[in-house]
Amino acid sequence: MVDVAKDGAQRSGGAQPRAGAQPGAEGKPGDEGKPSSGPQPRSVRVVILALMIAMLLAMLDNMIIGTAMPTIVGELGGLEHLSWVVTAYTLATAASTPIWGKLGDMYGRKGVFLIAIVIFLIGSVLSGMAQDMGQLIGFRAVQGLGAGGLMVGVMAIIGDLVPPRERGKYQGMMAAVMAVAMIGGPLVGGTITDHLGWRWSFYINLPLGAVALAMVTAVLHLPKKQRTKARIDYLGAGLLTVGITSIVLVTTWGGTEYAWDSAVIMELIAIGVAALTGFLFAETRATEPIMPLHIFRNRNFTLMSVIGFMAGFMMFGAVLFLPLFQQSVQGASATNSGLLLLPMLMSMLVVSMIAGRITTDTGKYRLFPIIGGGLMVTGLFLLAQMDTETSRLTSGIYMAVLGAGMGFLMQITMLVAQNSVEQKDMGVASSAATLFRTLGASFGVAIMGALFTGRVQDEMAARGGATATQHSAQLDAASLAKLPDPVREAYEFAVASGTHAAFLVGAGVAVVGFVAAFFVKEVPLRGAGPAPATAAAAPTGDKTVDSTVDQAGDKPVDETGDKTADKTVDKVAEQV
Template identity: 85%
Template sequence: MAELRKKAAETPAEPAARSVRVVVLALMITMLLAMLDNLIVGTAMPTIVGDLGGLEHLSWVVTAYTLATAASTPIWGKLGDLYGRKGVFLTSIVIFLIGSVLSGMAQDMGQLIGFRAVQGLGAGGLMVGVMAILGDLVPPRERGRYQGMMAGVMAIAMIGGPLVGGTITDHLGWRWSFYINIPLGAVALAMVTAVLHLPRKERSTARVDYLGAALLTVGITAIVLVTTWGGTEYAWSSAVIMELIALGVASLVGFVFVETKAAEPIMPLHIFRSRNFTLMSVVGFMTGFVMFGAVLFLPLYQQSVQGASATNSGLLLLPMLLAMMIVSLVAGRITTGTGKYKIFPIAGSVLMVGGLLLLATMDTGTSRLTSGVYMAVLGAGMGFLMQITMLVAQNSVELKDMGVASSATTLFRTLGSSFGVAIMGALFTGRVQDEMAARGGAAVTEGSAQLDAASLAKLPDAAREAYEYAVASGTHIAFLVGGSVAVIALVAALFVKEVPLRGAAEPQTPATGPEEAAAGSTGPEDSTGTKPSPPAKASQNA
């Protein structure tokens, strides 16, 4: 009994349910900030270019934000582990809001790109902070319910983002697509400051792993630039792309070497000793690969082939996003009730593969109802996977590594999305151009493979029909490859080890194996199978 009481004392007590709900509301608002931004700004981009000029630099408005977000994600996670999550999280919100204000005040495209990088730097800490704080506040068995709510926020952002962006741009001007972050951010700041109470961390005396952070940043930047520029700005075989690949590989190899020597590594490699954590990283990468590819190509198919309006582009994804939100909430509830989760990544991977293969069968005669059913199947699969991957990853590490686990999982999903958009986009564009060369004539193939509605309406009937066929063919190959890649997620999910999640009131039982140790709040065992000593008991913040 004494041993059980000691173990229970080492686990942070669950906050009052009411306080948790208020904090979760603040976290959801913050997550909404990060999710909405690119969607709103994307809708406003034509107006921004018309006002500021600099069309040739248009892609950098998005690229600068994405690069800063991806590169800073693991750094924010580690800083939270070292110096306390609340202060680091509040700092990321403030930086994001500063970047938003400056972006809204930009007078030329160069300023906007620089300020978007500042905004992305803050955004890197938002998602990581939300997930890591949730991991600190809520016991593992209860966490699925709240993470299901986070998936709902993601779906709402994807549906509402383009609509909100279009409305703001039309009635208030494009600068308000950035200023809209201020009231939401202010509410989140006030709520987090007032109600969030986490165990106080003693200031770490360990030296920050600056070299590891620099190498990881260079490596991530090179990867994102390769996937962003490859096949668009530069040919895949061009010297620039080859140099970026070499730089990325060299940086990441150097990063791994540095991490084995650092006293306090920016991303401790020992977290990958946990089988479940490594498998969830693979599943998260594949989910990002599939999800953002689908978000890119489904509206394009519906607009070009099915004649849907681009104005309500967010609504085109409604079947997929609603299915994702509902399934995620249900999976979270079941996880909370049973403490078990292995069935969800398996079921999710099966549905994801099935949905992609169904989408690959779409042609010029596919109805909106049929495509909507296919999208719902894909959305249900992603609903099973989106938050379960984070939940299992967090429970495969020690509490002291909660931040780096959350940031690593987020990073793998982000990199997966970059690869998905690049690979599926290259295949789509190549197929469209090939089909148009055979059917529609050179006049179209010399232009973009993605024509807007106005350009499409100006084409002769024969050319337009050829283009519709080409888009359907491009969609087919993109989703076929996506389905094939998603099989990797299914294989990884099959090897996940089922460990019932510990509930708030349950004492931790002695671990009997590698992943059983991860089920407790004190984390997994080391590579020898020996459970490490629990972290020092933290004093509670008043």
């Protein structure tokens, strides 16, 4: 088995891996002078497969649990606490994301990643054993804590193993995992709940997690990091956790549990602002900050954080409201709710694969955020035009346009963000990009949800009177079919009107991401480009790659250190 750790060969005096070095490409007899760009070793593909399984664990969980929730409430009771089953998981995931990223940077990613998987599996087992709603909520928080480490760990490890120039090859795999989770989650959840019981919705994570643990332990070999002497930034971690928790609670409770102008929401906003302000101050003084502020000085990194926030805002808003529209207005079955998103997800998958391949072959990427932003604005505007007469074919085409925009953005944002920082900050860069996308999703669901609910209630009151208003919470197609025709028609119009408002505002917000994309700078991606025609061209190509790393903002290449890190380049340099 080829040792993947060779991809991380370090320069003397720095944490930078050799630019363009492919995993397993060094140390073979007779390789002197050969270009480093070539097929990824089989070991790297096995590692990527293990990482994708871990990623699937985190993404699939909420989709499966959503289908099982009615059965869970029926057995455990506690309907008034239902929302906390999801909120506890989301809060723990968002709050722990930056901490997991920094721990990986400080102490090594493999060990931290394995700990995250174990915590997630422990939370899964405990959730399946819960005897009341309070226990379930607490155990879901444990699960969410592990999930935060899963997502960040996957992105950071891929950032360590695969140079940005080569990472486009794996974009299709990541998009496929997302599609499988969104389409298969509800179907799997319903099947498990009906035939095995709701507790197996949690236990199903165990075999997948065991496979991921075994594969990662066996084939993932990263350079060992020495334990840092600096203390963990406990103050920064605490303030950031309080700030993120306040933000997520505001977006979750605002307009639902509490009015937007209620004392609880105002207090949460004040606490969040104070905590985040204190966090910024603390990070300027910390020896080893939990989220170094200097990474935001890089224009591309900051722009990708903004674009990632907008992409999360739009994507999860669309995932929430498109099934509602198709079930309530177009009469689709709730059982196949995941399949309703197929046009959007397939479009996203295909475009992501094409964009990734082009990025790998050419090293160019600046055009993709611009095209993606434009398609998202267009797709959301088209979806805002849907009404009670819109056919499923037409809405499917609109969804495909939106999905194409997401395909250009979802993985490119992470790739460019990671390429904009030094290797030692790969974890915090990955966690920051993931956090902004998570917060974007939280804001998107909250804002678009508030607009949707308000418009539905207003239209029901205006068109159906008091009788229709009583049915404004019904979204099930079978239940709507039993309503009197005037009430059902009023409700269908109200849902279409609410969808129009939500997506129209979404299109307006997406314009911000579209404009931001024009300011992205085309910084060459670290990593090898296409192989030269002859081996004689290798030394020149190697120097070009080193120059690329310098342009990308990494530490200057030290010739002596380069020789120490890579014997192959040493021999080539002596020949020159």
